[in-house]
Amino acid sequence: MGRMKSVWLYHLNTGGCNACDIEVLAALSPRYDPERFGMKLVESPRHADVIIFTGPVTLQSLPRAIEVFRVARPIGVLAVGACACGGGIWHDSAAVLGGIDPFLELLHKQGIPVPEKVLKLPGCPPRPHAILYAAAVLAGVIKPRRGGASGQNICSSPSPTRGRQARRET
Amino acid sequence: MRLLTGGLKERGVEYIEATRSNYRKVVEEILADKECRLSTCLAYDGRGIDGSLHVAYIFTCHRKGRHVVVDVSVDPATATLDSLYPLTGSPACTWCEAEARDLYGIRFRGNPWRGRLVLPDGWPENLHPMRKDAPRGRPKIRVEEAARRPRPGIPLGPYHPALHEPEYFELHVIGERVVGVYYRGFFVYRGIEKLAEDRFGFMQVPFLAERICGICGYVHSTTYCMAVENALGVEPPEKAKYIRSVLLELERIHSHLLCTAAILHTVGYDTGFMHIMHAREEVMDAAELVTGNRKTYSANTPGGVRVDVDESMARAILEKAERAVSKGVKLAREYVELGEVKSRLEEVGVLSREDAWKWGALGPVARASGIDIDMRRDKPYAAYGEVEFEVPVMDEGDALARYLLRLEEVEQSLHILRQLLRSMPSTPLRSEVTDYEPLRVGLAASEAPRGECLHYVITGKGKKLWRWKIRSPTYNNLALVPELLIGNALADAPVILMSIDPCFSCTDRVIVVDAEKGSRRRVSLARLAAP
Amino acid sequence: MQDSLLPRLAAYREAAEGRATIRQYPHQPLPPPPGLRGPIRIDPGKCVGCGACATACPAKTLTLDRSTYTLRYSIARCIYCLLCMETCPMKAIDTIPEYEVLVEEPVTQVVEHEPATCTKCGSRYAPKRLLEEVERRVGRKLPHLRTCPACKLEQAALISAMRVLRSRQRLGRSR
Numbered sequence: 008m009g010r011m012k013s014v015w016l017y018h019l020n021t022g023g024c025n026a027c028d029i030e031v032l033a034a035l036s037p038r039y040d041p042e043r044f045g046m047k048l049v050e051s052p053r054h055a056d057v058i059i060f061t062g063p064v065t066l067q068s069l070p071r072a073i074e075v076f077r078v079a080r081p082i083g084v085l086a087v088g089a090c091a092c093g094g095g096i097w098h099d100s101a102a103v104l105g106g107i108d109p110f111l112e113l114l115h116k117q118g119i120p121v122p123e124k125v126l127k128l129p130g131c132p133p134r135p136h137a138i139l140y141a142a143a144v145l146a147g148v149i150k151p152r153r154g155g156a157s158g159q160n161i162c163s164s165p166s167p168t169r170g171r172q173a174r175r176e177t
Numbered sequence: 178m179r180l181l182t183g184g185l186k187e188r189g190v191e192y193i194e195a196t197r198s199n200y201r202k203v204v205e206e207i208l209a210d211k212e213c214r215l216s217t218c219l220a221y222d223g224r225g226i227d228g229s230l231h232v233a234y235i236f237t238c239h240r241k242g243r244h245v246v247v248d249v250s251v252d253p254a255t256a257t258l259d260s261l262y263p264l265t266g267s268p269a270c271t272w273c274e275a276e277a278r279d280l281y282g283i284r285f286r287g288n289p290w291r292g293r294l295v296l297p298d299g300w301p302e303n304l305h306p307m308r309k310d311a312p313r314g315r316p317k318i319r320v321e322e323a324a325r326r327p328r329p330g331i332p333l334g335p336y337h338p339a340l341h342e343p344e345y346f347e348l349h350v351i352g353e354r355v356v357g358v359y360y361r362g363f364f365v366y367r368g369i370e371k372l373a374e375d376r377f378g379f380m381q382v383p384f385l386a387e388r389i390c391g392i393c394g395y396v397h398s399t400t401y402c403m404a405v406e407n408a409l410g411v412e413p414p415e416k417a418k419y420i421r422s423v424l425l426e427l428e429r430i431h432s433h434l435l436c437t438a439a440i441l442h443t444v445g446y447d448t449g450f451m452h453i454m455h456a457r458e459e460v461m462d463a464a465e466l467v468t469g470n471r472k473t474y475s476a477n478t479p480g481g482v483r484v485d486v487d488e489s490m491a492r493a494i495l496e497k498a499e500r501a502v503s504k505g506v507k508l509a510r511e512y513v514e515l516g517e518v519k520s521r522l523e524e525v526g527v528l529s530r531e532d533a534w535k536w537g538a539l540g541p542v543a544r545a546s547g548i549d550i551d552m553r554r555d556k557p558y559a560a561y562g563e564v565e566f567e568v569p570v571m572d573e574g575d576a577l578a579r580y581l582l583r584l585e586e587v588e589q590s591l592h593i594l595r596q597l598l599r600s601m602p603s604t605p606l607r608s609e610v611t612d613y614e615p616l617r618v619g620l621a622a623s624e625a626p627r628g629e630c631l632h633y634v635i636t637g638k639g640k641k642l643w644r645w646k647i648r649s650p651t652y653n654n655l656a657l658v659p660e661l662l663i664g665n666a667l668a669d670a671p672v673i674l675m676s677i678d679p680c681f682s683c684t685d686r687v688i689v690v691d692a693e694k695g696s697r698r699r700v701s702l703a704r705l706a707a708p
Numbered sequence: 709m710q711d712s713l714l715p716r717l718a719a720y721r722e723a724a725e726g727r728a729t730i731r732q733y734p735h736q737p738l739p740p741p742p743g744l745r746g747p748i749r750i751d752p753g754k755c756v757g758c759g760a761c762a763t764a765c766p767a768k769t770l771t772l773d774r775s776t777y778t779l780r781y782s783i784a785r786c787i788y789c790l791l792c793m794e795t796c797p798m799k800a801i802d803t804i805p806e807y808e809v810l811v812e813e814p815v816t817q818v819v820e821h822e823p824a825t826c827t828k829c830g831s832r833y834a835p836k837r838l839l840e841e842v843e844r845r846v847g848r849k850l851p852h853l854r855t856c857p858a859c860k861l862e863q864a865a866l867i868s869a870m871r872v873l874r875s876r877q878r879l880g881r882s883r
Contacts, residue, residue, distance in 0.1 A: 022365045026391025026472045029435065033461070036454035040729045066318055067297035067364045089767065092811050093785030096388055096767045099376070100368035101306060101315045102297065106785070127811035129747075131473055131787040132391065134465075137807040140734045144810070149734050152808055381766040384789050448720075462741075469745035475789045483794075 013045025014146045017055030017079065021072050021110075022065030022103070023095070026132040027088035031059055034135035034142075041139055044148055052079035057145060058122075063090035063097060064104035072110065076119055083124035083145045087138060092127040178226045180635060181617045188407050189556065190620045191245045197258060200249040204234065204264060207245055213238035214537060215265045217653070219633060219646035220277035222309045224253055226616070230283055232258055232274075235648075237622065237629060240549070242556030244620055246633075251283055260285035268656035269537035273648075280307040295363045306371055313375075346670075349690045353667050356692050358659035373645045374637070379405060379613070382642060383477045386632075389647060391472060392435065395428045396625040397632070397647065398477040403558060404632040405479040408619025409612065414604040415560075417481035422560040423494065423597050424467065424474055425623075426590040430498065431460045432626035433583040433590075434505045436678040440580055441512060443675045444521040449512040456505035463497040466490060481607025491598040502591045506584050513580060522577040526673030528661055529574060536657035539650040540628025542677055545582045546574035552624035559623075564596040576676035583678070613640055625650050627678055651679050671705055737808075744805040745788040750781060750819050754800035757821035757835030761792035761801060777821040777835040784811045798841070826856035833857060 020028050035041055035048065049055055052075045064072060086107040089095045094105035104110060111121050128141040143149045182192040195203045207213050216237040223231045229250035236245040251258050262270050262285075274285040275294040282305040293300075299318035305311060349357035369389060373382050386401040387394040399421050406413065413421075434457040441449035461471040468474035468484050476484045486494070513519055528538065533546035543550055551568040553561040569585035571578040617636045622629055628650030637643030654677050661677075662670055667689065689705075690697050730738065740746070748770075757779060759772035769785045770792055772778070793801045823832035824839055833856035843850055855863060 022367065024365075024388045024391040024394065026388070026394065029391060030472065033454060033458070036458070037451050038455055038458050038729055039733075040731075043731075063367070065297070065365060065367055066299065066315075067366060070298075071364075089785040089787050093767075093769065093782065095785050096385060096787055097367045097369065097372055098785060099768070100372050101313070102366050102368040127784065129783045129786060129809055129811055130807065131388070132471075133809075134471060134807045136730075136733060136738060137809070140808050141810060143734045151810060152737065377766065381764070381791070384766040384787060384791070388787075465741055466743065469743050470788065473787070475745070475787070 013047075013056075014142065015049045015054055015056045016046055016059055016142070017049055017052045017057070017075070017081070018059045019052075019061070019072060019075055020068075021060070021062035021091075022068040023062030023088065023090045027061040027090070027130075030132045030135050031061070031087060031138055034138040036135075039135050039139050041142065044143065044146060046142060046146070052076075052081075055079050055081050057081055057083045057085055057142070059142075060084055060086045060091050060107055061088050063095045063106055064110050066102055066104065069104060069110075069113075073114065073117065073119070076114055076121075080120075081122045083126065084122050085138075085141055085145055086125065086127045087130075087133060087141070089129055089131040092129045095131075178616070180223075180226070181614065184410060185407075185618060185620075188410065189242070189244065190407065190618075191243070192618065193245065193247050195247050195249050197249055197251070200234075200247055201259070201261075201264070203247055204236075204261060207236050207247070208264065210238060212240050213243070213245070214534070215261060215267055215270050216244075216537075216629065217269060217631060217646075217648040218261075218273040218277065219644075219648075220251075220281040220283055220307070221635065221644045222281065222307065223250070225309060229253060230256060230281060232277060232283065233633070234261060235620070235631060235633065237631075239552070239555050239629070244556075244622060246618075246620065256282055257284045257286060260288035262288050266535055267537045268660065269653040272652065272656045279305070281305050282308070295366050297366065306368065347690060348662065348667065348670060349692045350667055351692050355662045355665055355667055355670060357690075358662050360659055362655065370645050370647065373642050377642070378640050379636065379642055380479060380610075380640070382645070383479070384475060386647070387473050387475065387477070390649065392432050393428060393625045393627065393630075393649070394472070395424055395474050395476070396623055396630050397649065398474075399425060399559070400621050400623045400625075400630050400632040401634070401645075401647075402477050402479045403621035403623065404619040404634045405610075405636070406619070407621050408617040408634055408636055409610060409614070411480050411608055411610055413481045413608055414606065415602040416604040417606050417608075418560040419563075419597055419601055420467075420482045420484065420486055420606075421477070422564075423486065423594060424464070424476060425559065426594050426597070427460055427464050427494070427498065429590045429626045430502060430587050431457055431464070432678075433587045434460070434501070434509075436583060436626075436675075437505075437509045437580065440522070440576075440672070440675045441509075441518065443671050444518055446512060446515070446518050449508070449518070452508050452512075453505055456501055456508060459497040459501035463494045463501075466493055466497075478607060480610050481605070483606070485606060486598075486601060488601075491601055495594060495598050498591055498594050502587055506587055509584050510581075513577070519577065521669075521672055522580055522676070523575060524573075525576045525669045526661060526665060526676055527573070527575045528657075530572075532657075532660070533574065536660060537653040538628075538657060539653050540625070541579055541582050541586065542654050543628065544569065545571045545578040547572045550629075552622050552629050556622060558621070560597060561593075563600075564593050566593050576672055579676045579678075616643065627651050627654060655679050668705055740805040740807055742805075744807065745790055746804050746806045747783045747786060747788065747809055747816070748781065748790070748792060748801050748803050750779065750817055751800045751802070752819045754798045755779065755796075755819050755821075756798055756800075756837040756841045757819075758797065758838050760795045760797060764791045764795040766791065775832075777823050777832075779817075779819040779821070780815050781817045782811075782814060783809060783816045784814070824854070826859055827854045828859040828863075829856060831856050831858075 058081045086092050091107050097103055098105050114121050126141055126145050144151050185192050213236050216235045218234040220232045223229050230253050231250050233246050233248045260274055271290045274288045275290040277283050279295045301316050304316055347359035348355050383398040387398040389397045438450045438453035465471045468476045476482050528546045530547040533543050549570045554568055566589045569582055571582050615636050615638045619634045622631050630650055631648040633646040635644040757777045762770050762772040767785045767787050770781045821835035824834050824836040839853050
């Protein structure tokens, strides 16, 4: 996928604490200036190129979240924060689905197409710089940086266990 | 077996055990003092202790710095109690009792709230998750079915493009006047109190507490630690108290500047939003310097703090805070003088002093309506007893007063920071919690950016919690919003809501119901605010 | 509105003077601020598999599989609280002040440990390195550490029974 010239973002909060959401908001402020990449927030999911997904998917927010994906046709999804990436500190609560992975599986079972590019940015909350970085990677503005900003590699497992991945229907 | 409440009086909390026959009398006596109000209530499952369910009502007499807990036992066979709503007339009472009904199955005779408050829509009827014998694991919910058949007229999603949490308003109008409000919130119900009882140790709970809210999380983690310290009689060292106060004030500044920016955005002045958010960045940098993260500081532990502040760091924090406050407040004051902004806020959403008191308003919402309350001054905690500051109060009670009041509070926060950072003591950073005794009761209150934040704990076996009740100030402030919206113009609804500074932003879409014609339409909030 | 135009322009100019947009980012990397809390890294050379970190983790993103004594860390729901770093008795965990982190694999780091086998029944009951570390700290070999808890209980019961028998025999002889 080549460079997206202008990336319209729709922000979807599925019941998180709001810290990630405020950092997303901050990432849209002048210090970070994402509009130079053509990034802006839109009101309706129908206009979205990318859905910014926060929150662990509480049961109350689930039907609405499914509706958003039903009407949207995003090119990518950016899961921001520990809750979206892995269910967060309350991943095992009875009131919570557990983040974007079980949510995408649910969409798949409903027959709703899942966007092909899903990036997961952990942090609690991640800095706006990181959100800008991840959005830029998703939009094809920059390549992902091995070694990141500190120059040190996050250790990756020599023999990692593989989880199940939500698949896209073709 | 019984709960251990000895020594609570000396530690600032009055605890009264009442029976179902005499509790109304006890409450009437407390409320005879006009300075006292019902703050919240909680239920707990004491069947393993004394065979009863219990409801504990908590009263705050702000100006006297007094907290009174009235504990009533409820026969589990009938699980019914007379509501205190007829006595108090307070939406805060309605809500906390409705929550106890959802979570414990206790019915309150005379409580006007119908339907669910807290639990998700598809949750099974007779499953009360906070009871000690509630089955574990996620119940079977027909959520997937509900999603498969979208109903026409239901909004796409209560999500606002400028983000925060989702929730759902239905505004009933005649012409352009709001005549009724249906509110469905708690999209953020995550089962936190239950999790804390199940798998968290009491030393891990501050990390859970901090994530209750991403804007005012630190005040929750501090209030929780203070509640445990209150239960166990632990006193944190001086430096820990100072550091807690420094971080609390940094959080207040960031939160108020955020609210100010959000209000400007709501009235359509996005330039103001951008500039204030930019000015706010320095405060976030200061927090990152001390705690290692811009938000969710992970800095508290029961007994003290996990971060240190030395002289050079204190200087750096002060410099950043000075810059952020002077810039942010100056711009905010200039922008609100603009005709198109001021006219949207002046005389909008007026909350009278009587209504504010009766409906349980807290924090800037109460102070802008003439109620002079502030936990930092009325019942000092952390290092607030060591510093001088003013508590601004205004009388107009409109959205403009609430806006300007927060700016004055930000300036006071800076004043407090100057005093704290210039006289930081040098003591250890934490006191060890050596005697963790089960079934000890503790209560702590703090002044969050939005008002009085209460945490109530009952310690349990195995270094865990037996019960934890969180009452954040938005709970009370939000409960009065439906009352406040009635009678106002539809276009003012978003502005009024934002001026309350709820710890979420309102719905992207609201449903507007024409009460005369019965028709429903779906409108975006932005369109409502600027037709 | 003419009356508000001039003050507004002045306000804008003032606001613009303080602007510091990080224009070069993300094309140029920005070093993380000092003290930033980030993902953790476990030193496999120091870790002994005691699992104190896994018990301390509030998000349960660091887990110890007690059947194989395998430690697994996933950055996906790590909250960067560093409780694990505080708790580790071997100081085997440190934090990388990194913020450009994307979750690529379900598990980020795996540390495997060789379990010790009980000299009596052969079951695996603890990581070998944990027992060695205990002996190192105590300063001598501890033979009773080489049996699993169940066998230890049996041994202890046997020793206790022998003592009772012997004391009864002594009493019997003196009568």
